Amino acid sequence: MFAVSLREDAELRPLDVWHAEEFAEHMDRARDHIRPWVGAAFVTKDVDAARNLLRRYADRRAADEGGLFGIWLGGRLVGGVLFVSFNADWGNFEVGCWLEPSAEGRGLITAGCETLLEWSFRVRGMHRAEWKCRADNERSAAVAKRLGMTLEGESRECWPYEGRRYNKQEWAVLAPDWRSENG
Numbered sequence: 387m388f389a390v391s392l393r394e395d396a397e398l399r400p401l402d403v404w405h406a407e408e409f410a411e412h413m414d415r416a417r418d419h420i421r422p423w424v425g426a427a428f429v430t431k432d433v434d435a436a437r438n439l440l441r442r443y444a445d446r447r448a449a450d451e452g453g454l455f456g457i458w459l460g461g462r463l464v465g466g467v468l469f470v471s472f473n474a475d476w477g478n479f480e481v482g483c484w485l486e487p488s489a490e491g492r493g494l495i496t497a498g499c500e501t502l503l504e505w506s507f508r509v510r511g512m513h514r515a516e517w518k519c520r521a522d523n524e525r526s527a528a529v530a531k532r533l534g535m536t537l538e539g540e541s542r543e544c545w546p547y548e549g550r551r552y553n554k555q556e557w558a559v560l561a562p563d564w565r566s567e568n569g
């Protein structure tokens with residue numbers, strides 16, 4: 387319905403229930419790449435599961451508690467950014483992201499997250515943006531760093547995956563720091 391232009395031939399748009407088939411096709415290209423690093427519930431297996439996921443996020447956006455936004459590169463859905471949580475009462479929100487492998491390395495996620503942070507801090511008056519990732523997820527931590535976030539700590543062995551438990555990092559940036567870095 388509406389789109390924000392990112393870099394190159396790329397657009398950020400709301401990802402809605404009517405995108406279920408497109409999302410399912412994209413997930414076929416992304417599944418193996420993202421599964422180690424995101425929650426199992428996000429990695430949908432077919433169109434019905436995709437529709438359910440998109441509906442859950444649509445409901446959360448309607449409740450002002452989350453939201454899902456796709457990134458289209460050359461007209462193809464290649465990944466996206468999301469409000470994992472959004473608590474307007476407390477002024478805190480968490481941002482997440484994913485990409486299919488062919489779209490990595492172009493700055494699309496950094497640009498998409500900048501759009502979410504800019505809107506949250508300046509339009510919504512939010513105070514704290516959080517970012518959580520597996521401690522060995524170097525590409526994800528690099529995005530947090532590029533967004534000007536600070537590594538605040540690590541929760542030990544809280545992330546189970548395929549018989550092992552991994553540490554989780556928590557990064558954050560506060561509104562005054564964002565504004566002073568971004569004019």
Ligand SMILES: CC(C)(COP(=O)(O)OP(=O)(O)OC[C@H]1O[C@@H](n2cnc3c(N)ncnc32)[C@H](O)[C@@H]1OP(=O)(O)O)[C@@H](O)C(=O)NCCC(=O)NCCS
Binds near residue numbers: 492494
């Ligand atoms: C995490 C993930 C989304 C990061 O993707 P990414 O492509 O590295 O991140 P960006 O889109 O911001 O691109 C940054 C890369 O583009 C490059 N780049 C090119 N132009 C750029 C620009 N204008 N601005 C910023 N970076 C740019 C950067 O140098 C960087 O490449 P490098 O890491 O080789 O140096 C991706 O690796 C992924 O999907 N991983 C699996 C799922 C996952 O981990 N999700 C996060 C869970 S916490």
